[in-house]
Amino acid sequence: xxxxxxxGGGLVKPGGSLRLSCAASGFTFSGYSMNWVRQAPGKGxxxxxxxxxxxxxxxxxxxxxxxxxxxxxxAKSSLFLQMNSLRAEDTAVYYCAxxxxxxxxxxxxxxxxxxxxx
Amino acid sequence: xxxxxQSPATLSLSPGERATLSCGASQSISTIYLAWYQQKPxxxxxxxxxxxxxxxxxxxxxxxxxxxxxxFTLTISRLEPEDFAVYYCQQYSPSxxxxxxxKLEIK
Numbered sequence: 001x002x003x004x005x006x007x008g009g010g011l012v013k014p015g016g017s018l019r020l021s022c023a024a025s026g027f028t029f030s031g032y033s034m035n036w037v038r039q040a041p042g043k044g045x046x047x048x049x050x051x052x053x054x055x056x057x058x059x060x061x062x063x064x065x066x067x068x069x070x071x072x073x074x075a076k077s078s079l080f081l082q083m084n085s086l087r088a089e090d091t092a093v094y095y096c097a098x099x100x101x102x103x104x105x106x107x108x109x110x111x112x113x114x115x116x117x118x
Numbered sequence: 119x120x121x122x123x124q125s126p127a128t129l130s131l132s133p134g135e136r137a138t139l140s141c142g143a144s145q146s147i148s149t150i151y152l153a154w155y156q157q158k159p160x161x162x163x164x165x166x167x168x169x170x171x172x173x174x175x176x177x178x179x180x181x182x183x184x185x186x187x188x189x190f191t192l193t194i195s196r197l198e199p200e201d202f203a204v205y206y207c208q209q210y211s212p213s214x215x216x217x218x219x220x221k222l223e224i225k
Contacts, residue, residue, distance in 0.1 A: 047214035103210030
């Protein structure tokens with residue numbers, strides 16, 4: 001069974017940092033590109049970042065470019081999102097999702113909540 | 119950056135009725151890069167349709183997708199009670215931007 005389990009969320013002050021993790025199991029993690037997607041309270045889905053299987057292609061939404069860094073450790077079947085210079089508008093549930101085929105996502109984690117507040 | 123605009127924002131229908139949800143793109147998208155998701159409160163999104171018209175595993179055949187270029191549609195032929203949720207379109211070439219969502223509510 002494909003499983004994605006996010007962790008690392010919590011309460012952080014504006015300007016602070018947080019590192020999210022996504023532990024993958026049930027599939028060959030090194031063979032898939034991955035996404036981070038977030039959802040602010042009461043709002044829609046927002047794509048945050050994507051990374052291909054070898055970390056050679058990385059993309060970011062303009063809203064997080066220069067502040068967030070996506071990375072992965074294929075040996076540990078893990079995906080990461082380093083979030084720096086956090087703002088109130090980064091408050092959201094953060095999901096990791098597996099990219100398949102041309103880029104859709106059928107497998108999602110349950111999400112981890114990040115709250116940026118003083 | 120491609121912007122996706124979904125309409126209507128809210129759709130009020132009764133079970134048994136047909137639902138038509140629209141997704142417009144700010145520039146042409148290949149049909150292989152368009153997906154639809156369903157999301158219920160407190161849950162992660164569920165993939166319904168990928169590559170514009172292919173139903174994901176386990177998705178009932180009352181769900182169908184169509185479109186090309188800048189105009190895409192998700193149709194639910196006969197609404198079941200469990201279909202009332204929020205629906206998002208997504209383009210994934212090469213990023214992954216979403217539309218703002220359509221809330222399908224019970225009339």
